Amino acid sequence: MTESERSVRIERVGAGRYVAHNPDGATLPIGGDGFSPVELLLAAIGSCTAIDTDVATTRRTEPDSFTITVSGDKVSDRESGNRMENLAVTFAVRFPEGEAGDAARAMLPRTVALSHDKLCTVSRTVERGTPVRTIIE
Template sequence: MSDDTERSVELTRTGPSRYRATNVRGTTLEIGDGSTDDFTPVELLLVALAGCTAITVDPLVSRRAEPTTFDVHTRADKIRDELGNHLVDLLMRFDVAFPEGEAGERARALLPDAIHKAETRLCTVSRTLALGVEAEVQIDDV
């Protein structure tokens, strides 16, 4: 990726309530309204939150020990109130396991701090959401 700060995707309608997103590298993703198997925009927001945090945290802990499991479960409730439609109660639950031994223990000990750093300064998606939405993080199997 260049030093350019711009990030962009193109969205093209492919049918009623169906779209194809294309990134600058030519990769595509189908998006829909939930009436098909395509990802919805809200699901993509949850993917972006989990993906950005995982991509930020993974190299920090993996250099201590390779995880045997690294799953991030992200969920939220979609509501409609006086503020309009929006998500509340965002939760990222990390299910991460490391091998037994000293290296695994070091990685396990680092995981909460790595997630905290991602949330507070490193992950662009969570930082952007934090400006207007607070996301709760839960760590499982550490």
């Protein structure tokens, strides 16, 4: 087993508005006109498997279209707290006609399953229920 730390820094830029920064210098607005934290969670789940799947299938051919929709129900519960339930990742991927497209279509279910079962750190972490600790400096 190998471990490799990952991190982001989140900075408040206004009332209800934040910017996430990664170590490479990329930024992402959160709140206000940006993504909500729940939307970021859904995007992380979907994009993790999307990237794994895209890398594998585009070795055969470029897709005509490649869209992932991630949905779920936000539950507010006084006893057990807020959470997301019924998470679903739906792939709508179209490949061109022909031998290369057929090969990409044939491998799509296998690559999606492999990402979900082994490769996607995000959804695997959510499914395992990894504890989150908070620290105040």
